Amino acid sequence: MAASSNMKRNYHVFLSFRGTDVRHSFLSHLYAALDQRGIHTFVDRKELRKGEEISPALMRAIEQSRVAIIVFSENYASSPWCLEELLKIMECEERNDLIVFPVFYKVEPREVRKGRDSYKRAMAEHESKFGKDSEKVKRWKKALLDAGSLSGWHFNDRYVLM
Template sequence: MASTSTQIISFSSTSIPRWNHDVFLSFRSEDTRYSFTDRLYTSLVRRGIRNFRDDKLKRGEEIGSELLKAIEESRLSIIIFSPNYAHSRWCLDELLKIMECRKEMGQTVLPVFHHVDPSHVRKQTGSFGEAFDNHKADTEEKKEKVQRWRTALTKAANLAGEDVNDG
């Protein structure tokens, strides 16, 4: 009997995700950091919601792995799609991780379309199409990654979200 309860405890402790953040904010800094994202972050903090944005990184930490870890440790991800979001390879890599966590861990994902048409995100047209024109895929590996970015954008844009066109 002792071994059975040990197995149950062991199983439950490894199968229940540990959330260090309620919300992970994914955004293109130059578009929204000092406007929409800052107001959203402040509003969440006021309500006692633990959220992560990249300014919480400590000096000297590796940005990439720390951000990916924060995504995994978040209960919900809010993706703020803005005109220059897809120009950032890092934003697109964040998006890949967010969509992976949605699929594998059941993470909730909320897209916010900030001054962009959701169909431009979904179909990679407008500023999103321009961004992909700049993401040159000269090797098979890069072509595969670009395709994964496109698929992630389409899937994220197909989720119910919010359309925001104010400051």
């Protein structure tokens, strides 16, 4: 039996996103749709400052969720906070049977997986800050590859691709 079967689940869904990209557009609609269906969803309502560490409460919220929806947007990878969330989500997916659904919002799945375009630039900035051989950056890249390889939804301005 999986370890997660005994774990208390306080949330049906945990939403991971880059606030500046989607908070007042796509995310607000997604949250409203989940809420209307009675799905208890964790969404961080605070805009985090650069350099601020991910809180233990946020880590617990990920651990106590049944599903994580990762909204990959243009600037998602530029945020160390988002990447730390992603690491925790992927760890819980592997260890605790967390179900993970990626949403590719105005980015191609291959950008996330292969580090192209804005994701390539963001990772280059992290390598510059933390060092090219940084274990942290290597873990972030692996988490992006793993999560970007999951089946999910691709949204652009006109329609949804599955």
